[in-house]
Amino acid sequence: MTKPIQGFSKLTKEEKIDWIVSNYTQDAETAKNILMRYWNTDVDLQKLHDEFIENTISNYYLPLGIAPNFLINTELYAIPMAIEESSVVAAASKAAKFWLDRGGFKTTILGTEKIGQVHFMFSGNFNKLNTFFKYVEPKLRSEAAVITRNMEKRGGGISKIELRDKTAELANYYQLHCTFETLDAMGANFINSCLEEFAKTFKKEALCFAEFTEEEKDIEIVMSILSNYVPNCLVRAEVSCPVEELTDDPTDSKEFAKKMIQAIAIAKVEPHRAVTHNKGIMNGIDAVILATGNDFRAVEAGVHAYAAKDGKYTSLTNACITDGIFSFWIEIPLALGTVGGLTSLHPLVNLALEILQKPSAQELMQIVAVAGLAQNFAAVRSLVTTGIQEGxxxxxxxxxxxxxxxxxxxxxxxxxxxxxxxxxxxxxxxxxxxxxxx
Known part of the structure; x- marks a missing residue:
């Protein structure tokens, strides 16, 4: 049995490799060769990658592909996609080409609000807590000014701080529910720094609040953290065309449009289908998010929460026919950034953003939403015609x-x-x- 190791993080990369292959692989030499084959020969580039995370032993490559011919709001894009799954890039490219001659994709930003919360326990009188909150709220902002100053200069910052009573769900549980505008940054570090400053000020001021009893002054801060559920950081992407233009044969077009709408309707009411339906959307979304150095895990969590916002998990896309026009659209929450994080460090991320014409965070939201919509259109189109497996x-x-x-x-x-x-x-x-x- 392999024994636990002490001080693994202090070993050199070579020592880490020797330990892992000696203790956890059947052929240590072959395993070591595989790991070292994926090292970058550019020493400086490899060092950069080594410092992205902890205990690095090698690089894990994913293919980076391009889906061309995306017409979005009259601008033509070639979209970088990092993904290992066959047919995703091809399907996105096929959908882009299909809609290129039918007016392309239209997008709208519906909101850019991001959320963070200070979670705390308070067992005293709510009215007194509410009075205290009204007193302390300006101080929360003023004492976080050193953190928010630069963001505010660019037009962002703290939008709102609210006291929320959650005691109906959990005894003595309250929160400071805070909203932020972070512009072209995803904003995780900015939001979390603000929240921790809020928590420090909130607890400190409570100790001096005259209306509180000694017990009430002892507010227990449980945690301060952003939320990846951002239902008001929302983008809409859509396509539309006359029904008869959906295929070369107008008769086939009507049948195709009917089946597309039926397929979406099924995903609306059947969660088992909705999960796979939305997974296909995320094939396109995650691939662009990875290519542009954003956090696909955060986006995934927020998107799936949004799909269940009405109490039942359902389709993220919609379809209808109105006055002979077939319309297909998605509204989806996407908290993304084009500055900070890996965007300025990873050379391929930099290049991917350059290929996308250096988009703002809002522009990237629109591009990513389009990639998801295109992927879903291609998948559902295959399902209701030839079947998914042929392609x-x-x-x-x-x-x-x-x-x-x-x-x-x-x-x-x-x-x-x-x-x-x-x-x-x-x-x-x-x-x-x-x-x-x-």
Missing amino acids: HMKMHLLNILNQLGATEEEKLTLTNHFKKNSATHAAVVEAFENLRSQ
């Missing part, structure tokens, strides 16, 4: 052939073969074995 498996073909150890010549032969044949996993294996046997 996906053809894109996945090279992964299967690489797993089988196919040569470049064999890959070319089998790729041509499956342009005309169904590419199930079993069919690919059989075709490969037949080719090898010849």
Whole structure:
């Protein structure tokens, strides 16, 4: 049995590798070679990557692809996407090309408000607490001024601080519910610093508040932290065209539009379908968020909470036909940044933002929402026409052939073969074995 290690973080990278491969792999030399193959030969670049996180032993690569031809509010974009899943970039590109000749994507920012909370326990009289809050609220702002000064110069800062009574859900539980504008920064560090300053001032001033009893003065601060649920940091993306333009055949167009609307309606009422439906949306969204150095975990959590905001998990996209016009749209919360964090450190993030024409945070929100909408349109379109597997498996073909150890010549032969044949996993294996046997 491997023994616990003390001081692992103090080891050099090479020492960390030696320990992990010696204790947790079957072939230490092979494992070490794999880890070191992914080191960057540029020493300075590798050092930069090593310092992003703790206990680094190597780099973990994801493919960076481009989905071109996105017409968004009359501007043409090529969207960088970092993702490992086959067919995602192809599907987004196909949807972009489809809507390019139908007016493109339209987007609107509906709000940019971000949220943070100071959670605390108070067992005294609420009316006195409310009086104290009205007294202390200006001081919360003034004592955080050293943190907010630069943000305020740029037009952001603290929007509102509210006292919320949550005792109906949990005994003695209250919160300072705070909203912020952070402009082109995602703002996590800014918000958390403000909240911790609020908490310090709130507790300090309570000790001096004459109307409190000694027990009431002892307010217990539990924690101060931003929320990744940002229902008022919202963007809308949409596409529309006459129904008859959806396919080459007007009769087929009506049937296609009908099935698209039925598919969305099913995702609206059936949570099992809605989860997979929304996962497809996040294929597009997460890929752009990763490519631009943003926090896809935070966005995922907030988006799925938004999908359940009315008490039932449901589709993030909508579709309808009005006066012969087919419309397809999404409204989604996205707290993103284009300055700070990895945006100024990671060379590929910098390049991805340059490819996107150096967008503001609001512009990036719109681009990301479009990527999600395009991905969903492509997926649902496949589901209600040819089925999802035909396109996906053809894109996945090279992964299967690489797993089988196919040569470049064999890959070319089998790729041509499956342009005309169904590419199930079993069919690919059989075709490969037949080719090898010849």
